[in-house]
Amino acid sequence: MLKIKHFIQQSWLLIVSSFCFGLLIAVTNAAWSPRIEQNQKDKLNNLMRGLIADANDFKMVLEAVQIPGRKGRTTKTDIYEADDVDGRSIGFAFIASGPGFADKIKLVIAVDGKCEKFFGFDVLSSNETPGFGSKIKEDYYRNQFKGAPAGKLELVKVGKTEKLDSKIVAISGATVSSEAVVKIFNMYIDKVKEKLKAKGLIDNGR
C-alpha cells in the first residue's frame, strides 16, 4: 500500500500531464486530419492528372495490391483507373516506391488503357541529393519514360534520350537515383499488369 502511495506521489504529475497532452493531440488530430487526408488526395490527383492529361475522373479499381519487393518483402499499392469525359478507360495510375540514394523514392506511374505503354511518372516524394539525384524530377529524364513500352526497362549510361524504347539513359552524376527509378518501374509493372488482367480491366476486348 505504501509503495502505491509513494508511486502516486512521485508520478501523479506525469500521469495527469500524459492524459492532458494526449487529449490535446487527439483533439488537434481530429480537427485537422480531414484536411491532411484531403491534401494527400489532391496531390495524388494533381500528379495523376498531369500524367494522363485527358483524364476526367480517377477511380480506385484495385486496392492494396501486393507487390513482391527485395529480400522477400512486399509492399502494397492501390491502382486507379483514369476515365475520359465519356467514361471510357484511358489509362491506369499507381503509386510505386523503392529505395533511392538517400531515402525512399515514391513515384506515381501511369500506363495507357491497354497497359502497353507508359504515360510517364512523377515524383510524389524523394530526398535525393539536390543538384544530382533530384534531377529525376526534371523533364529531360522523365520524358524518356513517356511512350516507353510498359515492360522491363533497362538503364544505360550512354544513348539517345529522345528515342522512346525500353532503354533509359542515366543522369550523369546521379546513376544510383536513375537506377532506383528504373528498378521501381521494373518491380511494379509486371505485377500491376497481372492484377489488371486478372480483374479483366485489360486484354478483354474493351
Added chain:
Amino acid sequence: MAAESKALNPGLYKQTLLAGLWRENPVFRLLLGMCPTLAVTAAVKPALTMGLSVIFVLICSNIVVSLMRNLLKPHLRILMFTLTIATFVTIADLFLKAFQPEMSETLGPYVPLIIVNCIIICRAEACASKNGLGLSIIDALGMGVGFTFALCVLAGIREILSTGAIWEIKVLPAGFVPWAAMSMPVGAFITLGLLIGLVNKISGKQAKSSCH
C-alpha cells in the same frame, strides 16, 4: 521578494530577449540545434518555417514548464520536459501537414526531430523551470528569434550561391554559374563555419572595446 523584483524588472526582460539574439545566440554562440541548422538551410523558405515552428514549440513548452515548475520532481523533470516538447512538436507537425503541405514535405523528418532539439530542452532546464511565466516567454521568444535569424542568414547565403536567387527571386545576373555544392551538406558546414568565425571576431572586438 527576489522573484517579485525579477518579475518587475524591465531591464532583465530586455537583457533576456537580446541575449538570445546575439550574446547567447543558440546557433552562433551556443552551437545548439545543429541538426536543423545544417539540414534545412538550403533555401530561406524551409529555414523560416523551421524557425517559426521552433519559436512556437519553445514558447509553448516554456509556458507549460514554468507553470508546473513548483510541482516538478527533480528526477522526473527531463521526462516531463520531453513529454511537453513532444506534444507541441506533434501539434506543429500536424499544422504544417494541414496548412503548409509542401513545406511539411520539404522539411520531412526534421519537424518531428525538433523534439530532440537541444535548444528547447536547454531553455526548459536553464530558464523555464527556474523562472516565472513572463521571463520564460521572453527567453523563449529571444532564443527562438535568434535561432530563426541564424537559420535565415545561413539559408540566404546558401540559396543565393546555389541558385542565384533568394526566396525564389533571381538576384544574381544571368551569367552566374550556380555553386551546386552550396545546396549540399558541404555548403552548410563551410557557411556555418565561416559565419561562426565572423560572429566570434565581432564578439571579440566588442569585448575588447568594452574592456577599454
